[in-house]
Amino acid sequence: MKTWTKDEIRDLYNQPLMELMFQAAQVHRESFDPLEVQVSTLVSIKTGGCSEDCGYCPQAARYNTGVNAHDLMSLEEVVQKGKDAKASGSSRVCMGASWRNVKEDDDFDQVLEMVSSLNKMDLEVCCTLGMLTENQAKRLADAGLYAYNHNIDTSEEYYKEVISTRGFGDRLETIDNASKAGLTVCSGGILGMGEADEDRIGMLYTLNLMNPRPASVPINALVAVEGTPLEEQHEVSIWEMVRMIATTRIVMPHSYVRLSAGRTQMNDEGQALCFMSGANSIFAGEKLLTTPNPEFNNDMKLFKELGIKPMPAYKKGPKPEIKESYKQRSVDAEKPKWSRPDHKIERNEAAKAKAMAERKGFEPRKVSSVEKI
Numbered sequence: 001m002k003t004w005t006k007d008e009i010r011d012l013y014n015q016p017l018m019e020l021m022f023q024a025a026q027v028h029r030e031s032f033d034p035l036e037v038q039v040s041t042l043v044s045i046k047t048g049g050c051s052e053d054c055g056y057c058p059q060a061a062r063y064n065t066g067v068n069a070h071d072l073m074s075l076e077e078v079v080q081k082g083k084d085a086k087a088s089g090s091s092r093v094c095m096g097a098s099w100r101n102v103k104e105d106d107d108f109d110q111v112l113e114m115v116s117s118l119n120k121m122d123l124e125v126c127c128t129l130g131m132l133t134e135n136q137a138k139r140l141a142d143a144g145l146y147a148y149n150h151n152i153d154t155s156e157e158y159y160k161e162v163i164s165t166r167g168f169g170d171r172l173e174t175i176d177n178a179s180k181a182g183l184t185v186c187s188g189g190i191l192g193m194g195e196a197d198e199d200r201i202g203m204l205y206t207l208n209l210m211n212p213r214p215a216s217v218p219i220n221a222l223v224a225v226e227g228t229p230l231e232e233q234h235e236v237s238i239w240e241m242v243r244m245i246a247t248t249r250i251v252m253p254h255s256y257v258r259l260s261a262g263r264t265q266m267n268d269e270g271q272a273l274c275f276m277s278g279a280n281s282i283f284a285g286e287k288l289l290t291t292p293n294p295e296f297n298n299d300m301k302l303f304k305e306l307g308i309k310p311m312p313a314y315k316k317g318p319k320p321e322i323k324e325s326y327k328q329r330s331v332d333a334e335k336p337k338w339s340r341p342d343h344k345i346e347r348n349e350a351a352k353a354k355a356m357a358e359r360k361g362f363e364p365r366k367v368s369s370v371e372k373i
């Protein structure tokens with residue numbers, strides 16, 4: 001498979017849009033049925049109260065965003081969400097928890113039970129739980145996990161302008177740990193955080209160097225939430241999204257390219273352009289963790305209009321077998337040392353100070369569990 005240089009990706013990205021879209025549509029047809037789109041449901045199994053300072057995220061406890069925080073969902077609730085997702089045509093369920101990293105504790109044991117229950121329902125199961133060690137990834141794989149999501153967000157250079165509480169290298173290490181455990185990797189990023197075109201190109205360059213490449217690449221448009229450091233960012237234009245999706249499709253022809261957050265900011269015609277340019281996966285459901293998402297019926301109406309059908313589960317790989325070893329904690333196996341660069345990002349500091357002032361003036365927002373590191 002071709003590994004692209006940064007110059008080559010830049011040349012692709014900077015082509016006239018009509019040419020880029022045409023090439024992407026051709027490449028799309030070589031690896032996928034262009035009339036099939038994967039539909040995934042994202043379930044926030046633990047929301048808010050996060051110790052990290054990701055500038056785009058309303059779940060960071062240090063910003064005052066009004067997110068309705070909740071502790072880890074029960075197994076029964078998650079099973080019901082899985083049934084609902086399946087009934088409405090999703091082939092994949094992605095469970096997200098607002099953790100800095102996975103810990104060998106009762107909560108993780110509960111997540112493993114969720115994974116195995118959803119696997120038994122013939123759903124592709126994905127998790128996004130923060131940084132994790134190889135042993136933790138192995139336990140997830142043994143529980144029947146199919147994919148692990150860990151976005152690199154942007155280029156290595158711009159990453160430092162968005163997050164100070166963890167390092168880009170830790171992202172890559174977690175992705176590597178997931179791959180080594182036999183999980184497929186889902187990794188992409190966010191447009192509209194103030195990054196330059198060169199950062200978008202840099203992000204694709206890093207993803208294309210991964211071995212194996214991410215099986216799915218989510219391309220998000222920032223949803224600027226009040227109270228976050230990026231609250232004043234302008235909406236990403238549909239043309240920027242199409243350009244990024246088409247370039248991603250050509251650079252990573254065998255990966256699912258997922259149209260993720262920000263779909264409510266697009267009209268049907270804009271989404272259709274994204275599908276024509278190689279996007280072949282969406283998140284369904286009324287919310288994406290904490291931000292709004294188009295209604296399921298609207299998606300199905302658009303699919304019908306375009307002649308698209310939802311993709312069945314396990315199209316690109318076998319269903320993982322569940323191994324009882326997932327129940328054994330690996331507490332002594334590794335002592336992860338995740339970094340905490342803690343450099344100062346002006347807009348993150350300002351959003352934190354604003355939140356503190358607001359909380360002093362008003363009844364503090366109730367956060368049910370604040371991560372302790």
Ligand code: SF4
Nearest residue numbers: 050052054057060098
């Ligand atoms: S680690 Fe995840 S949940 Fe926590 S602030 Fe960052 S993006 Fe949000």
